[in-house]
Amino acid sequence: MIMALFVGVIVIGFFGSVAWGLASGMRAERQREENERRAAAAAAAERALKEDRRRKLAAEAAERREAREMEAAERREKAIQRHEKKLEREHAEEVKREARRTAAQAKADAAKRRQEEAAAKREAERAARIAAARELAELRERELAAARELAALQRPEKPAAPEAVRDAGQDAGQPFQPAPVTLEAFAREHAAPVQAAPEAVREAPQPFAGHVVSFTGKLSMPRRVAVEMVRKAGGRAYDDMPAGTTLLVVGDKPGMKKMDKADRWIGQVRKITEAQFLAMFPA
Numbered sequence: 001m002i003m004a005l006f007v008g009v010i011v012i013g014f015f016g017s018v019a020w021g022l023a024s025g026m027r028a029e030r031q032r033e034e035n036e037r038r039a040a041a042a043a044a045a046e047r048a049l050k051e052d053r054r055r056k057l058a059a060e061a062a063e064r065r066e067a068r069e070m071e072a073a074e075r076r077e078k079a080i081q082r083h084e085k086k087l088e089r090e091h092a093e094e095v096k097r098e099a100r101r102t103a104a105q106a107k108a109d110a111a112k113r114r115q116e117e118a119a120a121k122r123e124a125e126r127a128a129r130i131a132a133a134r135e136l137a138e139l140r141e142r143e144l145a146a147a148r149e150l151a152a153l154q155r156p157e158k159p160a161a162p163e164a165v166r167d168a169g170q171d172a173g174q175p176f177q178p179a180p181v182t183l184e185a186f187a188r189e190h191a192a193p194v195q196a197a198p199e200a201v202r203e204a205p206q207p208f209a210g211h212v213v214s215f216t217g218k219l220s221m222p223r224r225v226a227v228e229m230v231r232k233a234g235g236r237a238y239d240d241m242p243a244g245t246t247l248l249v250v251g252d253k254p255g256m257k258k259m260d261k262a263d264r265w266i267g268q269v270r271k272i273t274e275a276q277f278l279a280m281f282p283a
Helices: 001-155 161-167 181-191 196-202 222-234 256-264 274-279
Strands: 212-217 237-238 249-252 271-272
Touching: 001 222, 001 274, 212 222, 212 256, 222 237, 249 256, 249 274, 271 274
Parallel strands: 212 237, 212 249, 249 271
Antiparallel strands: none
16 A cells, blocks of 8 residues: 555656656747747847838938939039129120220220321421422522622623623523512612622521531431531531531431430430421521
8 A cells, every 4th residue: 555655656756747847848948939039029120120220321321312412413503603604704804805905996096097197297297398498498599599690780891791690590692681670679789789698698597507417217308308408507417427416307217326326425416306307497
């Protein structure tokens, strides 16, 4: 009996331990499954979190890219606007420059016309002065001829009368024909002796007496004519510039050598224009 009881206790204990072991294994299995499920859930949550973070990062990157594109578009738009404004300013400046060039050209044309008119006026004045000087020279020549003729008429008894007649421009082989005596010549004859006529001729104005004249540049008359005019007016004229030069007549495009020499001899040489040169001749 005791033995049966002992065997029963052992069997019960064995089956109890087996049941306990099975229950413990089931609990461990359930715990493992629960742990696996929790780990899977945690992994899924982590993956979801990572995916959400990735989507957020992708969205932020897209936003930043879009912002950069918008900024680049704004910069391009601003650059285009600046370029258009620059083109407008350049066009306005070009229009202003063209207007200034047109105004300057018009002013230059007007100045050129004025210079041409002034040059034409000066040329006309020079021509008039030259003509007046030539007329004056011809008048003096006629006065000399008249004086010689009058002196010849006052000495008819001398044998030199034919030569006097020849000096007056008449042929010695022709019979003597006295020139008609005007009222002015008659008054001069009876107001002064005959010898006074040559003295009057010698006392004619000599504006260039004592002057040594040189010329530089282009004049409105030939250089030899100007030289002859100075010599007839009592002065000495040279094409070069000797040491005793007192007047330098400056024409168009003067030579720098004579101008420099005149500047060095500033206390001796006086530079005058052609108009001043012609004005020195008596009217």
